[in-house]
Amino acid sequence: MATDTAIPPRPARPPPWHDARIRGIVYQILFVAVVVAFVAFLVHNTLVNLRRQNIASGFGFLDREAAFGIGESLIAYSPADTYARAFLVGLLNTLYVSALGIVLATVLGTVMGIARLSSNWLIRKLAQVYVETFRNIPLLLQLFFWWALLREGAPAPRQAWELLPGVLVSNRGFVYPVPTADPVHHWMLLAFALGIAGAIGVSRWSKRRQALTGAQFPTGWVGAALILGLPLLVFIAAGMPLQLDWPELKGFNFVGGGAVSPEFAALLIGLTIYTGSFVAEIVRAGILAVSWGQSEAASALGLKPGQCMRLIVLPQALRVIVPPMTSEYLSLTKNSSLAVAIGYPDLVSIAGTTMNQTGQAVEGIAMIMAVYLAISLLISLFMNLYNRAVALVER
Amino acid sequence: MADVDVTQELPIPVERPLPVAAGPLAWLRANLFNSIPNTILTIAALYLLAVIIPPVVRWAVVDAVWHGETGRACRGGGACWAFVAEKGRFILFGRYPYAEHWRPLFTVVIFIAMILASRDRRLWGRRLAILWLAGLAAVGALMRGGVLGMTYVETSLWNGLPLTLILAAIGVVFAFPLAILLALGRRSRLPAVRAICVGYIELVRGVPLITVLFMASVMLPLFLPTGVTIDKLLRAQVAFILFAAAYLAEIVRGGLQAIPRGQYEAAEALGLGYWRRTRLIVLPQALAMVIPPLVNSFIGGFKNTSLVIIIGLFDFLGTANAALTDVNWQGFYIEAYVFTAAIYWTFCFFMSRYSQMLEREFNRGRRR
Numbered sequence: 001m002a003t004d005t006a007i008p009p010r011p012a013r014p015p016p017w018h019d020a021r022i023r024g025i026v027y028q029i030l031f032v033a034v035v036v037a038f039v040a041f042l043v044h045n046t047l048v049n050l051r052r053q054n055i056a057s058g059f060g061f062l063d064r065e066a067a068f069g070i071g072e073s074l075i076a077y078s079p080a081d082t083y084a085r086a087f088l089v090g091l092l093n094t095l096y097v098s099a100l101g102i103v104l105a106t107v108l109g110t111v112m113g114i115a116r117l118s119s120n121w122l123i124r125k126l127a128q129v130y131v132e133t134f135r136n137i138p139l140l141l142q143l144f145f146w147w148a149l150l151r152e153g154a155p156a157p158r159q160a161w162e163l164l165p166g167v168l169v170s171n172r173g174f175v176y177p178v179p180t181a182d183p184v185h186h187w188m189l190l191a192f193a194l195g196i197a198g199a200i201g202v203s204r205w206s207k208r209r210q211a212l213t214g215a216q217f218p219t220g221w222v223g224a225a226l227i228l229g230l231p232l233l234v235f236i237a238a239g240m241p242l243q244l245d246w247p248e249l250k251g252f253n254f255v256g257g258g259a260v261s262p263e264f265a266a267l268l269i270g271l272t273i274y275t276g277s278f279v280a281e282i283v284r285a286g287i288l289a290v291s292w293g294q295s296e297a298a299s300a301l302g303l304k305p306g307q308c309m310r311l312i313v314l315p316q317a318l319r320v321i322v323p324p325m326t327s328e329y330l331s332l333t334k335n336s337s338l339a340v341a342i343g344y345p346d347l348v349s350i351a352g353t354t355m356n357q358t359g360q361a362v363e364g365i366a367m368i369m370a371v372y373l374a375i376s377l378l379i380s381l382f383m384n385l386y387n388r389a390v391a392l393v394e395r
Numbered sequence: 396m397a398d399v400d401v402t403q404e405l406p407i408p409v410e411r412p413l414p415v416a417a418g419p420l421a422w423l424r425a426n427l428f429n430s431i432p433n434t435i436l437t438i439a440a441l442y443l444l445a446v447i448i449p450p451v452v453r454w455a456v457v458d459a460v461w462h463g464e465t466g467r468a469c470r471g472g473g474a475c476w477a478f479v480a481e482k483g484r485f486i487l488f489g490r491y492p493y494a495e496h497w498r499p500l501f502t503v504v505i506f507i508a509m510i511l512a513s514r515d516r517r518l519w520g521r522r523l524a525i526l527w528l529a530g531l532a533a534v535g536a537l538m539r540g541g542v543l544g545m546t547y548v549e550t551s552l553w554n555g556l557p558l559t560l561i562l563a564a565i566g567v568v569f570a571f572p573l574a575i576l577l578a579l580g581r582r583s584r585l586p587a588v589r590a591i592c593v594g595y596i597e598l599v600r601g602v603p604l605i606t607v608l609f610m611a612s613v614m615l616p617l618f619l620p621t622g623v624t625i626d627k628l629l630r631a632q633v634a635f636i637l638f639a640a641a642y643l644a645e646i647v648r649g650g651l652q653a654i655p656r657g658q659y660e661a662a663e664a665l666g667l668g669y670w671r672r673t674r675l676i677v678l679p680q681a682l683a684m685v686i687p688p689l690v691n692s693f694i695g696g697f698k699n700t701s702l703v704i705i706i707g708l709f710d711f712l713g714t715a716n717a718a719l720t721d722v723n724w725q726g727f728y729i730e731a732y733v734f735t736a737a738i739y740w741t742f743c744f745f746m747s748r749y750s751q752m753l754e755r756e757f758n759r760g761r762r763r
Contacts, residue, residue, distance in 0.1 A: 027585060027588070028586070031587060032587050035591055042618045045617065045618055045619055046614075046618055049616075052621065119429060120429075120436050120437060120440075121427055122426075122427055122437050123436055123437075135743075136694075136740045136747060137736045137739055138698040138739055140701045140712060141732060141735060144712070144716070145728075145729075145732045149729070334602070334603035337606070338705075341704070341705055355613065361614055365606060365609055365610050368609075369598075369601075369602045369606055372601060373598070373601040
């Protein structure tokens with residue numbers, strides 16, 4: 001049977017101005033051209049302006065002598081050192097205060113987040129007052145407050161408040177006793193490291209044994225005994241050589257012991273309390289996200305409340321907690337740049353001084369941005385790895 | 396078939412119902428002393444409160460000085476609210492000409508009215524945008540003067556609370572359209588557009604606001620052609636808009652990602668092009684979904700405006716610091732910061748309560 005199977009004519013190619021692919025390419029070229037032209041315009045203006053102001057561009061200034069003092073530094077620094085070293089001092093100060101702040105804010109926030117879910121009415125309300133108060137006041141205002149309180153509210157060193165024996169607060173900051181160096185301390189450090197390694201070994205062994213036989217082993221207690229007990233044993237075996245270097249009042253200030261400046265203390269207190277209030281909300285939301293049935297099922301299986309928290313609720317809550325916690329850590333690190341307002345020599349503050357002295361604004365800002373971007377990327381990377389470890393593995 | 400005597404009595408152990416707990420004593424038992432650890436916690440917390448509250452009350456109320464001409468009136472060791480009474484107006488409005496203080500006051504009132512009006516759902520949409528643009532224009536005219544017989548006041552004298560509100564509000568109003576474009580660009584099919592938008596968003600979100608402000612105050616003058624100068628307030632405002640846009644863009648992106656694919660496909664099937672599809676189908680749903688985080692972001696922006704004092708503008712916190720430098724009133728920083736904090740707190744607290752309420756309501760709707 002002959003039927004003419006009419007092959008429909010191939011649709012004509014649309015004209016190029018109706019072809020989505022070609023249009024996309026044209027749009028992109030136009031967009032990139034506009035952006036490039038705009039950036040070129042800015043760069044051109046900048047170059048013209050810099051030439052007019054006789055500012056040489058480039059990073060050559062980093063090798064010159066900085067000629068300004070820095071109040072506190074983790075590494076040896078004097079005004080005769082280079083700008084590059086001054087930057088390094090600032091970077092280390094930023095990292096130091098951020099790292100301490102992250103640890104303290106996590107601890108404070110976790111405690112407060114759990115307290116907000118306490119069955120105790122008073123504790124619940126106190127935690128709520130803490131969270132609602134501190135997260136609704138700008139961080140900078142809080143920093144000013146703590147700084148003023150420490151600088152002007154605290155007494156002169158002669159009338160310093162004694163918080164604990166040897167721990168004194170005055171308008172020069174905190175001072176505290178430190179143990180004087182002793183060769184035994186190195187051995188104690190070694191014992192501490194050995195203790196941690198031993199605890200990890202015990203935990204692996206007990207997990208394997210539990211998987212095979214079901215028998216349980218008090219890993220936590222044994223681990224703690226190893227980590228704390230070994231250094232203590234070394235300490236006692238060496239005859240307890242504990243010489244404390246006590247801070248002493250000489251003239252108008254303290255000599256000896258360890259000291260924390262009011263700027264550092266104010267920054268750390270402010271960052272911890274402010275970020276802690278956000279962490280508390282994250283922890284609370286994370287725990288609430290684990291459905292109540294999970295806890296009920298756990299107690300039906302005979303788990304004690306502590307075990308239920310550790311084995312059932314927390315691993316599931318962490319999945320919800322870790323991603324927002326990452327951004328909280330990032331914002332704490334970025335907020336540490338507010339140090340410039342109260343005079344703690346962090347990266348931004350030292351870069352600001354450098355820019356004022358040399359006029360190298362473009363390079364200075366480029367360096368700050370590069371450093372913060374690198375820190376942000378590192379924290380995200382680390383937290384993403386951790387997140388992968390706790391995330392739900394679906395089959 | 397054996398008969399089963401269904402009336403047979405089974406020895407069911409009868410438990411007596413617990414006595415119904417009621418009254419304040421039962422409440423105390425259930426909420427404060429229901430276990431030994433809780434009892435210890437309660438006693439510790441009560442002890443802490445007993446240590447903290449009486450001295451604070453004594454300082455803030457009993458020993459406080461409410462009136463006085465100079466700081467010498469406050470020698471008693473209590474709070475010096477006379478400082479706030481004397482300097483409160485300066486902290487609120489700064490160096491704005493004294494005789495014209497009704498203008499910044501009116502500005503603050505307009506802002507509060509606009510914030511309250513924004514809660515009305517019937518206004519959401521185009522009418523709210525028009526309201527805010529008109530309100531901002533009115534605020535600008537009121538603060539700047541030069542029209543309707545009001546004297547001209549230069550922007551360096553715009554201080555205190557109005558400045559904080561202007562920076563926050565204009566920052567968000569202008570950052571919002573930019574943020575929508577950035578979010579759409581980040582989800583675009585065109586790789587070049589996507590790369591540039593991702594680069595911008597991640598760059599800005601990776602650095603502290605302070606560096607963006609530094610850049611605006613130090614580098615913006617370098618970016619402009621020779622001879623063109625730009626007002627200091629405007630520089631800070633531009634920095635805020637650029638900074639806020641990156642954060643808002645991520646929130647908007649969250650909304651865009653939450654829209655089911657079917658919506659896009661249905662719009663395409665109806666023959667809508669990209670822009671009409673985006674404007675009529677995608678954005679209305681995406682934006683409605685992200686209103687609570689947008690409010691939170693606005694609160695964050697409001698708190699962040701305090702950073703402008705680092706580049707030398709006198710916002711609400713800046714005027715508080717300036718008031719502290721008066722030789723007649725030195726050392727009353729706690730009073731100054733408590734006053735400032737109370738006002739910041741009031742704004743932030745009620746806005747965050749509102750956003751929490753919205754969030755609950757939206758979640759309820761979606762769970763059905």
